[in-house]
Amino acid sequence: MTTPFNFSAGPAMLPRAVLERAQEELRSWRGSGISVMEISHRDPAFMAMAAKAEQDLRDLMTIPENYQVLFMHGGGRGQFSAVPQNIAGPDATVDYLNCGIWSDFAIREAQKYVAKVNVVGGVVDTEQGRAIAAPEQWQVSENAAYFHYCPNETVDGIALHTIPDHLSAPLVADMSSSILSEPLTVEKFGVIYAGAQKNIGPSGFAIAIVRDDLLGHAQQNTSTIMDYTVQAQDRSMYNTPNTWAWYLSGLVFEWLKEQGGVEAIGAINQLKADTLYQYIDSSSFYSNPVHPDFRSKMNVPFLLADPARDGDFLKQAEQQGLLGLKGHRFVGGMRASIYNAMPLAGVEALVAFMREFEQKHS
Numbered sequence: 520m521t522t523p524f525n526f527s528a529g530p531a532m533l534p535r536a537v538l539e540r541a542q543e544e545l546r547s548w549r550g551s552g553i554s555v556m557e558i559s560h561r562d563p564a565f566m567a568m569a570a571k572a573e574q575d576l577r578d579l580m581t582i583p584e585n586y587q588v589l590f591m592h593g594g595g596r597g598q599f600s601a602v603p604q605n606i607a608g609p610d611a612t613v614d615y616l617n618c619g620i621w622s623d624f625a626i627r628e629a630q631k632y633v634a635k636v637n638v639v640g641g642v643v644d645t646e647q648g649r650a651i652a653a654p655e656q657w658q659v660s661e662n663a664a665y666f667h668y669c670p671n672e673t674v675d676g677i678a679l680h681t682i683p684d685h686l687s688a689p690l691v692a693d694m695s696s697s698i699l700s701e702p703l704t705v706e707k708f709g710v711i712y713a714g715a716q717k718n719i720g721p722s723g724f725a726i727a728i729v730r731d732d733l734l735g736h737a738q739q740n741t742s743t744i745m746d747y748t749v750q751a752q753d754r755s756m757y758n759t760p761n762t763w764a765w766y767l768s769g770l771v772f773e774w775l776k777e778q779g780g781v782e783a784i785g786a787i788n789q790l791k792a793d794t795l796y797q798y799i800d801s802s803s804f805y806s807n808p809v810h811p812d813f814r815s816k817m818n819v820p821f822l823l824a825d826p827a828r829d830g831d832f833l834k835q836a837e838q839q840g841l842l843g844l845k846g847h848r849f850v851g852g853m854r855a856s857i858y859n860a861m862p863l864a865g866v867e868a869l870v871a872f873m874r875e876f877e878q879k880h881s
C-alpha cells in the first residue's frame with residue numbers, strides 16, 4: 520500500500536520522519552531499555568528533553584524572555600476556560616471577536632467565568648464572499664481585561680491575516696490551527712495558546728505562551744492544573760504532564776528546525792494554499808465561500824456545485840489515498856486541512872484528483 524495523504528482537520532497528519540523516529544525509539548528511549556512513556560517526568564533525561572523541546576519552540580517562534588511557555592492539559596478547549604480564569608477577575612469585562620465556530624465556543628465558555636463577554640463583531644457577508652469586519656467597526660470595550668480572537672477558524676476556513684495592534688487590552692489568540700505555520704511577532708500578544716493536534720503533536724495537550732505581567736491574577740477557584748502561575752512556577756510539572764505528547768511535540772519542533780523553521784515552512788504553506796485556491800477558483804465545479812483576503816492557509820473548505828456527488832467524491836478520493844476530506848459536520852461539503860506536515864506533493868495529488876473528477880462528471 521502506498522502512503523496516503525491525510526487531510527484530516529485534527530488530530531492531523533504528523534511528519535513521516537517524526538513517526539519513524541518515534542517508532543525507532545519506542546521500546547528503548549536513548550538506550551534505557553524502556554520507553555519514554557515509562558520513565559519519571561522528574562528523571563534528569565526526561566527533564567532535559569522537556570527543556571530542549573521548550574527551547575526549540577522558543578527558537579522557532581522567537582519567544583522573548585518575558586514570556587512563559589506552558590505545556591498544559593486539556594487541548595484547545597481547556598484554554599477556553601483557562602484564559603478567563605487566569606487573566607480576568609470574575610467582575611471583569613472581556614472582548615471577543617467572533618470569526619466562526621471556535622470563536623463561538625470560546626465565547627460561551629468565557630461567559631461562565633466573567634461578568635461580561637462583549638462580542639465586538641465578526642463575520643460579514645460581502646460580494647466576494649465571507650469576510651471579517653474591519654477593525655474600525657469593532658465595538659470594543661473601554662476597560663476589557665483582554666481581547667480574544669481566533670486568527671484561523673479551522674471549520675469555517677476564515678482567517679484574519681493582520682494582527683490587531685490598535686487595542687489597549689492584552690491580545691489573546693487561539694492559534695490551535697495556525698501556530699508555527701508562518702513567522703509571527705509574539706511581542707504583540709499577551710497570551711497565545713494552541714491545542715496540539717493540528718500543527719504540533721498528539722491531542723489532549725496544549726501549549727500556552729503567557730506574558731509575565733499577566734501571571735499572578737488567577738481567580739480563586741481556578742483548578743490548580745489550569746493555573747498559569749502554578750504551572751509557570753513548576754515548569755509545567757505541577758502534576759504529571761502528558762509525557763508522550765511532550766516528547767512527540769519535541770520531535771516535531773526538531774523536524775521543523777530541520778526544514779528551515781517557520782519562515783521556510785511558511786513559504787511552502789503559501790504555495791500549497793495558492794495551488795489549491797487557484798484551482799478551485801478556475802473551476803465552476805468547485806467553489807470556496809470565503810473572500811480572497813480572508814482565506815485560511817491551513818484549512819480549505821470547498822463545495823461541489825452538485826452536493827449529490829459528495830459521497831462519490833469522498834469515496835473515490837479515499838480509494839486514491841486522499842483521506843479526511845469530509846467537511847465539518849456543522850458545515851458539510853469538503854475541507855482539505857494542509858498543515859505543516861502536508862507536503863506540496865499532497866496538495867498536487869489532491870488537485871490532480873479534483874481535476875479528474877471534474878472532467879468525469881461535467
Ligand SMILES: *Cc1c(COP(=O)(O)O)cnc(C)c1O
Pocket residue numbers: 529593594595596597621669671672673693694695696714715717722723
Ligand atoms: C481544534 C480546535 C480547538 C479545540 O481543540 P481541542 O483540543 O479539541 O479542545 C480550539 N480552537 C481551534 C481554533 C481549533 O482548531
